[in-house]
Amino acid sequence: MKKLLLAVALLIATITNAQKGSILLGGNVGFASEKIGDNKIEGFEFSPKVGYQFTNHWTAGVEGSIQNYKESGSAREEAYKIGAFARYSTPLSDLFSFYTDLGVGYQDTTLNNAKGMYANLTPALFINMKKGFGLNFSIGGVYYDNLSGKGTPREERIGFDFGKNFNVGISKNFGL
Known part of the structure; x- marks a missing residue:
């Protein structure tokens, strides 16, 4: 199961x-x-996006995230995010494009019923394979989030995680 989930995450x-x-x-x-x-921690995340490209460079849309994680000896926790994103993309050639996503929104977690806001900026590279299908590559970005819940102090994080994660994906655009 873990290998299947890893393969899906890479695709x-x-x-x-x-x-x-x-x-x-x-x-x-x-x-x-x-x-x-x-101590063992396991987590799963699904983060869909839907957007409309209103110029050749700018896209705007909505994004969400459902996270489910468990730490040894603890109950399973869930976290949700819903927000908006803006994307600026520029072609480098017929094969390559560079893009940057800016996402902002609301987040909620079952841990201490904490709620807050998030923002992230993620640069990435797109490789056009054929007829709107392509591969996406990113290696991290810059993020900010905050959470506050009942009986816990407010958490605030700012991070710079270039090189700490690596995403490879496949994408398709649909013309109207």
């Missing part, structure tokens, strides 16, 4: 470069597992 990443008037559909699927001593 499906983000939506990308399209043409003016196109609808973009896509998202991420991910699985993570970490073991330190006797």
Whole structure:
């Protein structure tokens, strides 16, 4: 099961470069597992996006995320995100395009019923394979989020995670 989830995560990443008037559909699927001593953490995430490319460079849309994770000896936790994204893409050649996504929105987690906001900026590369199908590559970005819940102090994080993660995906744009 873990190998299947890893394969899906490597095949499906983000939506990308399209043409003016196109609808973009896509998202991420991910699985993570970490073991330190006797402590084990496992997590699964599904993050769909839907957008409309209103110029040859700019796309706007909605994004969401459902996360499910469990730490040894703890109950399973869930987290949700819903927000908007803006994408700027520019072709480097017929084969390559560069794009950057800016996402902002609301997040909610079952852990202490915490709620808050998030923002992220992620640059990526698109390789056009054929007829709107392509591969997407990203290696991290910059993010900010905050959470506050009942009985817990407010958490605020700012991060720079270039090189700490690697996403490879496949995408398709649909013209109207």
